Amino acid sequence: MDGDLSPLAGRDAASHLLERATATSVALEGVSKSYGGTAAVRDLTLQAGAGELLVLLGPSGCGKTTALRLVAGLESPSSGIVRIGSDVVNDVDPKDRDVAMVFQSYALYPHLSVARNIEFPLRSRHVPAAERTRLVGDVADSLRLSSLLERKPGQLSGGQRQRVALARAIVRRPKVFLMDEPLSNLDAQLRVDMRAELVELHARLGTTILYVTHDQVEAMTMGERVAVLNDGALQQLDVPAAVHDRPANAFVAGFIGSPPMNILRGRLVGEGDALFVAVPGGRLALGDELARAARRRDLDEVQLGVRPEALRIELGAAAVPVAGLLGTIAATVTLVELVGHEQNVACRLAGSQLVWVRAGAGGAPMRTGEPVVLGVTGPVHLFDPRDGARVEP
Amino acid sequence: MNGAGERWSRRAVREAAVAYLLLMPALVVFGIFVFYPLVKTAYLGFFTSPPAPNLPAHYVGLSQYRSVLGSSELRDDLWRTVQFVLYTVPVGIVLGIGLATLANQRLAGMQFFRTIYSSTVATSTAVASMIFFTLLNPEVGLFTYWLGKQGGNGVLQSPSLALPAVSVVTIWQNIGFTFILMSAALQSVPDDLLEAARVDGASSWYRFRTVTLPLLSPMIFFAATVGVIGGFQAFGQIDILTQGGPGNHTLVLIYDIYRQAFQYDNYGYAAVQSVALFAILLVLTSVQFRYFQRRVFYARSPHEEVR
Ligand SMILES: Nc1ncnc2c1ncn2[C@@H]1O[C@H](COP(=O)(O)OP(=O)(O)OP(=O)(O)O)[C@@H](O)[C@H]1O
Ligand SMILES: [Mg+2]
Numbered sequence: 001m002d003g004d005l006s007p008l009a010g011r012d013a014a015s016h017l018l019e020r021a022t023a024t025s026v027a028l029e030g031v032s033k034s035y036g037g038t039a040a041v042r043d044l045t046l047q048a049g050a051g052e053l054l055v056l057l058g059p060s061g062c063g064k065t066t067a068l069r070l071v072a073g074l075e076s077p078s079s080g081i082v083r084i085g086s087d088v089v090n091d092v093d094p095k096d097r098d099v100a101m102v103f104q105s106y107a108l109y110p111h112l113s114v115a116r117n118i119e120f121p122l123r124s125r126h127v128p129a130a131e132r133t134r135l136v137g138d139v140a141d142s143l144r145l146s147s148l149l150e151r152k153p154g155q156l157s158g159g160q161r162q163r164v165a166l167a168r169a170i171v172r173r174p175k176v177f178l179m180d181e182p183l184s185n186l187d188a189q190l191r192v193d194m195r196a197e198l199v200e201l202h203a204r205l206g207t208t209i210l211y212v213t214h215d216q217v218e219a220m221t222m223g224e225r226v227a228v229l230n231d232g233a234l235q236q237l238d239v240p241a242a243v244h245d246r247p248a249n250a251f252v253a254g255f256i257g258s259p260p261m262n263i264l265r266g267r268l269v270g271e272g273d274a275l276f277v278a279v280p281g282g283r284l285a286l287g288d289e290l291a292r293a294a295r296r297r298d299l300d301e302v303q304l305g306v307r308p309e310a311l312r313i314e315l316g317a318a319a320v321p322v323a324g325l326l327g328t329i330a331a332t333v334t335l336v337e338l339v340g341h342e343q344n345v346a347c348r349l350a351g352s353q354l355v356w357v358r359a360g361a362g363g364a365p366m367r368t369g370e371p372v373v374l375g376v377t378g379p380v381h382l383f384d385p386r387d388g389a390r391v392e393p
Numbered sequence: 394m395n396g397a398g399e400r401w402s403r404r405a406v407r408e409a410a411v412a413y414l415l416l417m418p419a420l421v422v423f424g425i426f427v428f429y430p431l432v433k434t435a436y437l438g439f440f441t442s443p444p445a446p447n448l449p450a451h452y453v454g455l456s457q458y459r460s461v462l463g464s465s466e467l468r469d470d471l472w473r474t475v476q477f478v479l480y481t482v483p484v485g486i487v488l489g490i491g492l493a494t495l496a497n498q499r500l501a502g503m504q505f506f507r508t509i510y511s512s513t514v515a516t517s518t519a520v521a522s523m524i525f526f527t528l529l530n531p532e533v534g535l536f537t538y539w540l541g542k543q544g545g546n547g548v549l550q551s552p553s554l555a556l557p558a559v560s561v562v563t564i565w566q567n568i569g570f571t572f573i574l575m576s577a578a579l580q581s582v583p584d585d586l587l588e589a590a591r592v593d594g595a596s597s598w599y600r601f602r603t604v605t606l607p608l609l610s611p612m613i614f615f616a617a618t619v620g621v622i623g624g625f626q627a628f629g630q631i632d633i634l635t636q637g638g639p640g641n642h643t644l645v646l647i648y649d650i651y652r653q654a655f656q657y658d659n660y661g662y663a664a665v666q667s668v669a670l671f672a673i674l675l676v677l678t679s680v681q682f683r684y685f686q687r688r689v690f691y692a693r694s695p696h697e698e699v700r
Contacts, residue, residue: 019398060394070586072592073591074588074591074592091593094591094592095587095591095592095593095594095595095596097592098593100592101589101592103585103588103589105583105585107585107586107589108586109582109586109589109603110586110608111607111608112607120603121592121593121594121595124590124593124594124595124596124599124603125594173536178592313699353580
């Protein structure tokens with residue numbers, strides 16, 4: 001509360017690391033960016049609330065980096081508005097936007113030592129030497145770079161370079177952190193550690209973070225909300241659980257999860273009040289609400305989404321349907337993947353579609369070529385085959 | 394074991410023989426046109442040239458070396474040469490970097506300026522010198538006209554301006570080459586480094602000073618050494634523009650050598666001067682070589698780490 005008494009106290013060197021920045025929101029409003037003829041980002045509207053850690057998730061080439069560069073000011077939008085806080089920053093130079101970015105390529109200065117690299121944003125902003133030294137020391141400690149400060153980037157491993165790039169960003173307290181796959185080159189163990197440290201850092205600083213990744217585990221574990229992009233367009237923007245449990249369309253459904261959700265082509269068949277989805281080799285009953293929604297849409301063909309976890313393998317083609325299942329599907333085992341003590345089993349339906357099943361621990365080992373019956377325990381999702389949109393129950 | 398060893402050594406001998414055979418043409422050419430003249434020049438330094446063409450040369454041992462190397466003439470020649478290098482090299486490099494930076498902007502029509510800026514590469518020293526000789530002519534030259542000083546002494550006839558004028562011509566002629574070198578180096582500076590610096594809050598001048606310039610430094614060093622060595626060998630422009638004059642104000646070492654040998658028939662004297670010039674260039678070149686062997690490694694590693 002000293003800050004209220006003296007306007008300079010908030011900038012006092014000692015309080016710098018403890019100080020929670022007044023968080024700033026970031027927004028893209030109807031932003032498009034095309035290079036020549038190809039659109040890298042299409043009509044993208046998303047907002048990261050003040051202090052939020054928003055993850056941009058999507059396959060390679062979907063425009064994640066471009067979105068970050070638009071916020072940083074390294075690209076100017078072909079149309080639309082970029083906002084940092086309440087300010088429209090379309091015409092603001094990158095150096096005046098007060099953001100810090102971790103580049104996918106690290107972009108470390110090869111001729112400067114690690115210490116000088118980390119110090120660079122402080123020097124260019126005329127931070128006094130004593131404070132620079134202290135800040136660099138603090139960051140180097142927290143990212144375990146202290147023993148590497150005198151090295152040149154060329155003398156570091158990929159993971160070490162990535163940590164230097166991260167250190168160069170977090171040495172300052174900008175309005176927004178832009179992080180482009182900052183953990184992609186770390187080994188699995190370090191990645192898990194750094195994930196936790198970044199989440200902790202975010203909790204401590206309260207700075208808004210736009211975090212780009214193509215790793216859905218990273219997205220689901222770190223993001224307060226996740227924006228799923230495909231082909232330059234926003235597919236869904238929601239909390240991780242919702243992205244997983246209520247995918248907005250078939251793309252999100254088929255992108256999230258490991259293995260991701262199975263999307264099967266099927267037909268709606270009505271029998272009295274009940275509505276079924278018929279797929280090659282079987283059919284399953286829809287719940288009342290989903291059935292009503294499907295009827296409202298006047299659908300005939302549908303895309304049926306079933307997570308591998310929502311399927312169970314019943315051995316033997318003649319297995320009797322058990323109560324509590326939504327339905328059964330006949331299939332043949334084609335591939336068994338062992339993941340730790342779990343099995344991911346790929347089965348082929350009569351219509352040659354492939355279905356992944358998550359078979360839990362302890363089950364009998366599957367053999368390829370074996371005919372099986374898949375029990376659907378639900379929940380299931382329906383998507384409109386015309387535009388892939390979710391049929392919301 | 395013995396057999397194997399013998400076979401090995403016989404093979405080694407054969408390989409060496411083939412190697413020398415293949416080297417032979419190069420060695421012969423080198424010997425005739427480089428080594429022999431070199432040794433012959435050093436040898437000539439032991440003789441004073443005769444007062445008249447058909448009299449025998451006079452063996453004087455090392456005394457001519459001693460007198461020429463200790464002479465104030467050599468010192469003055471060298472000082473003028475160093476001045477010439479100091480005028481031409483830094484200015485040339487700064488201009489080259491400046492033009493390359495301008496031409497590195499992503500603007501329509503930049504190719505036109507790139508072509509213009511690099512065009513002096515296609516100009517010979519003689520042509521460049523003739524152009525400026527005409528421009529600087531005290532009677533009809535455009536420059537003289539602009540300066541409003543027609544008639545009387547021209548720039549090339551002025552003791553204080555002659556060497557700077559020759560330097561300007563040299564800078565002009567070298568600018569294309571320097572421009573090409575600096576353009577290549579600028580284009581190899583990775584974009585993402587400059588972008589990172591922008592996001593890190595660096596102004597354009599700060600980016601240039603702290604990112605671009607250090608990454609250009611190997612090329613700057615290269616251009617500097619090439620420029621210095623070239624400066625010590627600059628002959629054509631002096632011969633055409635001033636012939637060493639007025640007085641001795643543009644008498645650089647290489648032009649003095651030419652004058653001693655071919656105008657005064659003072660071969661022995663010129664030979665000693667040549668040996669001195671050779672020694673200087675040898676040192677400069679070896680410094681350059683040694684530096685680059687380290688530098689090449691340096692220049693490679695940032696690329697691995699950036700890409
Ligand atoms: N400078 C450029 N010129 C032309 N096309 C570009 C340029 N930058 C990006 N693109 C195109 O824009 C699209 C989006 O690129 P972007 O780099 O944003 O993808 P990304 O989601 O970051 O992919 P990745 O996960 O592989 O890094 C791609 O199709 C890419 O080819
Ligand atoms: Mg990218």
